[in-house]
Amino acid sequence: MSDDSNNTMSQEVPEHCPGTQSSQAGKSSACQGCPNQNICASGQANQPDPDIEVIKDHLKNIKYKILVLSGKGGVGKSTVCGQISYALAAQYESQNKQIGALDIDICGPSLPQVFGVQGEQVHQSGSGWSPIFVDENLSLMSIGFLLPSLEDAVIWRGPKKNGMIKQFLRDVDWEELEYLLVDTPPGTSDEHLSIVQYLKPAGLTGAIIVTTPQEVSLLDVRKEITFCKKVGVPIIGVVENMSGFACPKCKIESKIFPPSTGGAEKMCEEMNVTFLGKVPIDPLIGQCCDEGKSFVKEFPNSPASLAYKNIITKIEKYTELNGE
Numbered sequence: 001m002s003d004d005s006n007n008t009m010s011q012e013v014p015e016h017c018p019g020t021q022s023s024q025a026g027k028s029s030a031c032q033g034c035p036n037q038n039i040c041a042s043g044q045a046n047q048p049d050p051d052i053e054v055i056k057d058h059l060k061n062i063k064y065k066i067l068v069l070s071g072k073g074g075v076g077k078s079t080v081c082g083q084i085s086y087a088l089a090a091q092y093e094s095q096n097k098q099i100g101a102l103d104i105d106i107c108g109p110s111l112p113q114v115f116g117v118q119g120e121q122v123h124q125s126g127s128g129w130s131p132i133f134v135d136e137n138l139s140l141m142s143i144g145f146l147l148p149s150l151e152d153a154v155i156w157r158g159p160k161k162n163g164m165i166k167q168f169l170r171d172v173d174w175e176e177l178e179y180l181l182v183d184t185p186p187g188t189s190d191e192h193l194s195i196v197q198y199l200k201p202a203g204l205t206g207a208i209i210v211t212t213p214q215e216v217s218l219l220d221v222r223k224e225i226t227f228c229k230k231v232g233v234p235i236i237g238v239v240e241n242m243s244g245f246a247c248p249k250c251k252i253e254s255k256i257f258p259p260s261t262g263g264a265e266k267m268c269e270e271m272n273v274t275f276l277g278k279v280p281i282d283p284l285i286g287q288c289c290d291e292g293k294s295f296v297k298e299f300p301n302s303p304a305s306l307a308y309k310n311i312i313t314k315i316e317k318y319t320e321l322n323g324e
């Protein structure tokens, strides 16, 4: 893979970097010995990034760009991102429209597994990196394709992660897409600030936030909603995942994760955010993700598939109303 050739800054920066945009850039004690000290002290690093315009132009053929966020790990964000992508691809297949997924969960890229394309090699041509086709109208680009093995951990500091996100946005050769879903790491980190910085000027449609019904997860979702409001990312809505388990034999529903404070629906009312729906626990979803299959295609009449279909109807309504 090529290096980030437009970036003249070294990505090896001290742990306590005050931030290249801060007034202390190049002057703080943490900057002593940093290879970027001269550039930061001169104020050059504080200039608008010229790649923002390059990315805007590069992504102009992607109609809707959606971030998939979660307050914490383990709520099934990548599963939801993968199954919504599959459901949208099925929905737009007859119209020959393309759906893309971009996995920037640098420390835990799961989408190659969810889409059954782990171990695939990304090819590079004159027009950039070619995403991997999962289906005729569904393609994926993931950091997972760039790691030597699935067991490899990515131990990168902020600037290097951010450089990779920029490279993904600038160098992946997407076709004309109807939707691009971006699977992000849990929480609100440097990666989120980077993706928002680059995607907003290119027309970021909004964010879908995934949670489970428990208060411990909802607490972090409230922070995620506050983050979106602060950085000006519209919230398309919240998905409550793992919302009850309907026994396929006796049909009795059990609450595996009890919604002690009313669950995501009540939180959405309180925070004036759209509730997109509840996806029940179904062991077959996990099985489909392990086998890289589309759950909504394999089990179209299950309650979870119907939930996914309702969710994408709400997403489509939002995108129609709120434009490109």
Ligand code: SF4
Pocket: 013, 014, 016, 017, 018, 019, 020, 024, 025, 026, 027, 028, 030, 031, 034, 035, 036, 037, 038, 040, 041
């Ligand atoms: S010189 Fe710049 S990049 Fe290096 S630590 Fe200071 S602000 Fe960060």
